[in-house]
Amino acid sequence: MQPPRGNALIGQSGGPTCVINQSLVGIVQAARASQSITNVYGALHGIKGVLEGKLIDLGRESEEALEAVARTPCAALRSVRKKPTREECEQALARFKQHDIRYFFYVGGNDSAETAHVLNELAVAEGYDVRLFHVPKTIDNDLRVNDHCPGYGSAARFVAMAMMGDNLDNRSLPGIKIDVVMGRHAGWLTAASVLARVHPDDGPHLVYVPEKVFDLEKFVADVERVYKQHGRCLIALSEGVHGADGKTLVEAKEKDSHGNVQLSGSGALGDLLAGEIKQRLGAKLRVRADTFGYLQRSFPGVISPVDAKEARAVGRMAVKLATGTKHAHGSVALVRAQAGPYRVTFEHTELRNVAKETRPMEAGLLKGDNDIDPCFLEYVRPLVGELPRPARLSDFALG
Amino acid sequence: MQPPRGNALIGQSGGPTCVINQSLVGIVQAARASQSITNVYGALHGIKGVLEGKLIDLGRESEEALEAVARTPCAALRSVRKKPTREECEQALARFKQHDIRYFFYVGGNDSAETAHVLNELAVAEGYDVRLFHVPKTIDNDLRVNDHCPGYGSAARFVAMAMMGDNLDNRSLPGIKIDVVMGRHAGWLTAASVLARVHPDDGPHLVYVPEKVFDLEKFVADVERVYKQHGRCLIALSEGVHGADGKTLVEAKEKDSHGNVQLSGSGALGDLLAGEIKQRLGAKLRVRADTFGYLQRSFPGVISPVDAKEARAVGRMAVKLATGTKHAHGSVALVRAQAGPYRVTFEHTELRNVAKETRPMEAGLLKGDNDIDPCFLEYVRPLVGELPRPARLSDFALG
Structure with missing residues (x-):
């Protein structure tokens, strides 16, 4: 031939x-x-x-x-x-x-x-x-x-570094912080956020991917539990998380909308969840949401x-x-x-x-309904390259 | 002493x-x-x-x-x-x-x-x-x-690189893109976005800072003009832009809100403006908004x-x-x-x-009501360090 x-x-x-x-x-x-x-x-x-x-x-x-x-x-x-x-x-x-x-x-x-x-x-x-x-x-x-x-390794590197920085920010000024990561059908990119964990109490403390059904009640309870434990809570969440009916949260809210719901290039999902947390856990809580957006796929350097x-x-x-x-x-x-x-x-x-079909994360890479299994780290580490290593003070008590 | x-x-x-x-x-x-x-x-x-x-x-x-x-x-x-x-x-x-x-x-x-x-x-x-x-x-x-x-030089470096990448993204998939940058009272950080311009048609095409009164009608007209000219429009906008009454756009919209309006940690401003553009220029336009968020002050590396x-x-x-x-x-x-x-x-x-007071950008650093004067580049360049230089194909016509 x-x-x-x-x-x-x-x-x-x-x-x-x-x-x-x-x-x-x-x-x-x-x-x-x-x-x-x-x-x-x-x-x-x-x-x-x-x-x-x-x-x-x-x-x-x-x-x-x-x-x-x-x-x-x-x-x-x-x-x-x-x-x-x-x-x-x-x-x-x-x-x-x-x-x-x-x-x-x-x-x-x-x-x-x-x-x-x-x-x-x-x-x-x-x-x-x-x-x-x-x-x-x-x-x-x-x-x-x-x-x-x-393309994944570089985007995963960006997400890991963004989450690493945001974890340090959240430790500096504690509160509840939601970071929305790209990924409509699969949680691979969101999962890369766990590379940000260096110290035992580092975030993301909760990780939600589209491979698991997202339950708003359970989510709020998860956040409340982590916040009580650490005095702060950092959340990584795929833009494509959805309820049991397959509808994304923004879709479920906007019942009159027609056609495809735009997930990227909008802060709607993060703002919606931040609003829900404030409404259910207290308006005075410091709750913030960032959507990593197009930087994930375009950031030079x-x-x-x-x-x-x-x-x-x-x-x-x-x-x-x-x-x-x-x-x-x-x-x-x-x-x-x-x-x-x-x-x-x-x-x-x-x-x-x-062609056509996509590949979700395998069940073995997930841990419960709000975390990533440690075995994922072995998979992802070689793909992103060496990451910066954040350092802490020892917090020595006064002598 | x-x-x-x-x-x-x-x-x-x-x-x-x-x-x-x-x-x-x-x-x-x-x-x-x-x-x-x-x-x-x-x-x-x-x-x-x-x-x-x-x-x-x-x-x-x-x-x-x-x-x-x-x-x-x-x-x-x-x-x-x-x-x-x-x-x-x-x-x-x-x-x-x-x-x-x-x-x-x-x-x-x-x-x-x-x-x-x-x-x-x-x-x-x-x-x-x-x-x-x-x-x-x-x-x-x-x-x-x-x-x-x-602290400014590193944050400005992040904004310049984020805008550089987003300009390339916007050139790849053209549309109207709004990027919201931190800065409640001063436009210094938003102004750094102009470092992303390398080629004559590079964005940001429009830059809005709190030092100038923001007029929504004028903004929509600006966007329409640039979009007609370039087939795309990339906008850098300070979170603190406000109308003649001193109210931020989100405040002006949420008239019932009480207390300080939260500017950072929310996608509300970008989404509001994207919605206005769609409503006035056409719902079928590809309009997106990203809020650079806390990454601007915490991104390692x-x-x-x-x-x-x-x-x-x-x-x-x-x-x-x-x-x-x-x-x-x-x-x-x-x-x-x-x-x-x-x-x-x-x-x-x-x-x-x-103490107390803040320092806005001097009038000489601004250009009209939607751009930054080139003399700002001399001021900011030494502060951010050397930036990556994006390259383009020559687009040679077929021989």
Whole structure:
């Protein structure tokens, strides 16, 4: 099964990460080195750019410029949230033919894998020889088959550091503090907040993820108990926590709202819970809520070295697979080959294996309904890199 | 005027910063080295600890432990927001006498300077020889006399980096984005967001500070204009922006609320403005709001080297002044001795000069009612240290 000869096109899709450009540059570098690939193009705003013909020539970028882009957070090709219709997929394929695109690399999450999958089925049906590859990326860490996803390590590093600082802030000026972390369907990113615990009484004292049903009564009781014990309470909570009916808390409150409830880019969930605590436990309590927001996926300078390296590697591996003789399409999966010392391998997987569905945290990683099991630390530590270590005074009593 | 001989006590007060422990350690180190100071104590939770007798012995901490604490954000002695009554000041003075405290160093903002000032007047009236010194600290950068305040550089560095990342995020997935920055009375921290601009079309495109009256109608028109021009709009806005009546927007909305309106630790302002934009410009617009929150004053690892160095230096200087023959009380003011290359001196100032009042940004640093003058960059750049430089693709057209 000989690889075709022609041009390669790259797109980036979905929410940004701090290392998504590492994957872009990995693809460009490997594509330039490949005998099968003539020119390397980029589509602006992913599939939208393909449809609108907004393509750029990545072959003219210098190595130096590419390395600078690789270190820069967020999609340098710009991104998009778009699930193309069947008709749009046909238009995209027509664009591929127009520019002799024989390789398409789509960097994104499970929706992007699904788009690549649909495009591939169409190309096969039409007999057009184009190799469609998905390159994994998501701070949510919820792609199936993968041990973890490029982008997660850096976002987890940000969450761990943010929680570490906020725990120190909460210790300085005690009160009840809620920190809302990204993650609609899976709690991986919220779970990373436990990396902030260094001393026995450090927060987060309570951790809520979407894998467990969220009960408001139980939550308030949990907070009250911790507050009585420590004189303060720091809470990490996924934006996607929901009741037994599957509805998020903001949805449940806003019964008249229509369509998708916006979870990110709003302080509504944190404010709602802070209000509930004050109402039930006392208006005079110092209750605050912060929503970590888009900083989690875009903050420059807080990048996990392992994450950056792996994001580059999956890009290169996608080109290697696409220009090989074994696979006409697929995705690259990160597999943990060895726990200690940490080692990963990059393997081929079918597009359908990572498309559509998401991967929640396994039950063994959770502890009760408001904490993370210590075994999660072994999983997550190698992914985020070394963290700062906060120090305390010894509080020696006067002699 | 010979310095007294006796023990020294240190307290930390108000909102934490990332370098407030540098000042603590600077004081401890200089106090240990002083011939006039016998023991070095710390008060837990500032003046509250003094009143409750919650004192610890800082003399027993190792140099290594102190250096680790210096690198850790937020008040290691824990903090407090408390303005003591006259009676409480008398109690504090009684505690000083009990422990032979002859030096009191209070690290904090203008309220802490005011507390030191009141304590000093009382000590003078009672004829008790104790040297009361305020050590400047605030991320708000709004202490009078000071060119800038320890703590500001690191918080400004965080805001600049957060805005840099969010600008990249907003370029990846365009829309209208509001970022709420700390600052009730002064816009110094919000102004630092302009450090994020590298390319001509980079955000923040609009910057609102409390020094200018905020007009909602004008704001919506500004946003609409920028959005039409760039296809996106990134906004930096101080939590303390207010209308002509002096009321903050959240206050103006919540007319039935009583007491102080809580500005930090809530997403209310950002959500309110996002709602107004959607309502006036179209519900289908992609409008998001993030409130940078407590991360601005506590995030470990994002610390300005200059800020850390200066925070240590003001602590040492306070001890030098207190144990000298010239001043029985006072504060340390940072004065910019030279703009380029940047150089500061640390000078004595009276407590009353920094107490109570705050210092807004000078009119010359502002540009119109929605931007910061470029001359502010010369002021702020040396304070935050070198920033990451985001890179872009050249967007070469297909050949």
